[in-house]
Amino acid sequence: MxxxxxxxxxxxxxxxxxxxxxxxxxxxxxxxxxxxxxxxxxxxxxxxxxxxxxxxxxVSPACHHFGPDGRNGACGGCSLQHAGETLYHAYKRGLVVDALKSKGLTPDVAPLVIARPGERRRMVFTARKTEKGMLLGFNQASSHHIVDIDECPISSPGIVSRLDAIRLVADALATDSQGFRLTVLETLSGLDLAFEGIRKIGDKQRRAVTECVLSMRGIARVSNDGEILIEPQKPQIDFGGVPVIPPAGGFTQATKQAEEAMASLVLDHLDKAKRVADLFSGSGTFALRIARTARVHAVEGDEKALQALDHASRHAQGLKPVTVEKRDLFRRPLMASELKVFDAVVFDPPRAGAEHQCRELARSGVKKIAAVSCNPVTLARDLSILAAAGYRITGVTPIDQFLWSSHVEAVATLEK
Missing domain, CATH: 2.40.50.140 (Nucleic acid-binding proteins)
Known part of the structure; x- marks a missing residue:
């Protein structure tokens, strides 16, 4: 040193x-x-x-857990609370601009759609049972040390106000001192608590968590590694007026505000499309909204997410037909010959992007594409494949939903 x-x-x-x-x-x-x-x-x-x-x-950090002098250690949940808004917003937008430039792409990049404190409806905590009580918070950066939190300005008030209740449920379920993850989703019917990595849950823990949850209000569901342990109410979220029951531990956008911004950009671009393919569709973030005006074929590799989408579409009123297909788009993308029946495509892949799918899109005759991404680097790679095939990038909008972090979303629109 x-x-x-x-x-x-x-x-x-x-x-x-x-x-x-x-x-x-x-x-x-x-x-x-x-x-x-x-x-x-x-x-x-x-x-x-x-x-x-x-x-x-x-600027002064918004949270007393932030930074090297943070309470209980430097919380790794945020990395940029010390940056003023002008610098921070320019940095986030710059991540997208620089990634595109690295692939020789210079489309119009809109101003950042900003995030505000208190918007996060989905939080992923780390936790561990100790002799002194249940630690619940975030790992310190590059460390297994858990910073136990009593506040979190990025999280919704509905989650922060229930931290003690969440600790009680975690304490009832934990079987040893091994650390585990807990995803908390605020839904319209209460908190959805999805635990990962708690081993050897027996009858004792099942009874304890049942008694704990039934003794309090506001907990809709508790699951561990996808197994539902108790569900006093079906957790429900809303995709453009369509109620959806997400699978336990399933993916949802972290903030409702960012989701609405992304959906608005996608819907505006696909405005006159009559038949749309939604690839990496999840539980229907875009598909169910698009189905208000167009027929949709939703393709997703996660069977439980696809079942949630299918159930929601079948029980909603006023939708055009929605078909679903379980398919691993990384191993088996929709081929150009299969894409010819669609006049528009939206894709929203994980961080790895959609390289193989974009190569097939590049060979297709699809007129409009909306690309949604949580990784500017793989987005730039995917867009460069499409641009080389004659697609014109009509706009790129960076969207912040992970406030004070280095993560940024983006929606790109393309035409041919």
Missing amino acids: STETVTINRLGSGGDGIAAGPDGPVYVPFTLPGETVAIARVKNHGTVMSTSVASPDR
């Missing part, structure tokens, strides 16, 4: 400040461009010891 003084030049893709070191870039968390800091350096990672020049863009 060495001690040295460095000047931060820029923010990296993970949110750390980056300084130029003698052997390459040095990554310094909790710093901003223009700051001069003394650091303790180990290889290419620096820890701030003192700051001699602070950035005018620096």
Whole structure:
């Protein structure tokens, strides 16, 4: 370990400040461009010891768990609470712009659709049972240490206000001191608690969690590794006026506000389409909205998500026909010959993107495509495949739904 003084030049893709070191870039968390800091350096990672020049863009963090001096340790849930809005918004948009430029793409990129505190309806916590009680919070960055939280400004008030109740349910279910994950989704009918990694749950734990949940209000469902343990009410979310019961632990967009922004962009682009393929459809975020005006074929590899979509479409009124297909689009994308019956396609893949599917789209005659992505790097790769085949990128909109993190969503629209 060495001690040295460095000047931060820029923010990296993970949110750390980056300084130029003698052997390459040095990554310094909790710093901003223009700051001069003394650091303790180990290889290419620096820890701030003192700051001699602070950035005018620096602001006070919104949460007392944030940063190296955070309560109970430096919470790893956020990385950029110290950045003012102007710098932060430019950084988020820049992640998308830079990824596109790396592939030679220079389309119009709209201003960032911003996120606000208190919007997150889905939170993924880490937890562990100890002799002193249940730890519930987030891992410290690059560590297994759990920062036990009592506040979280990014989370919805409906989750933050129930942290003690969530701890009680976790304590009733945990069988040992091993750590586990807990996804909390705020639904219209209560909190949906999806545990992952609690081993050897027996009758004792099942009885305890049942008694615990029935003694309180506001818990709709509790599951572990997809197995429903108790469900006082069906958890329900809304996709454009269509009620959906998501599978236990299933994917949903983290904020309703970002979901609505993405859906609006997709629907506007596919406005006059009559037959649409929704690829990587999940439980119907886009398919059920599109079905108000067009026939939809939804394709998804997760059977439970597809069942939720199918059930919702069958019980909703005012929708055009919706067909579903279980298919691994990474291994078996829809071929160009299968795509010829559609006049528009929307795809929303995981972080790995949709490379193989885009190669088939590039060979197809589909006139309009809406690409939704949570990873600017793979989005840029996928768009470059389509652009090389003659598709014109008509717009790209970055969307923030993971406030104060380095993650950004984007919706790109294309025509041929």
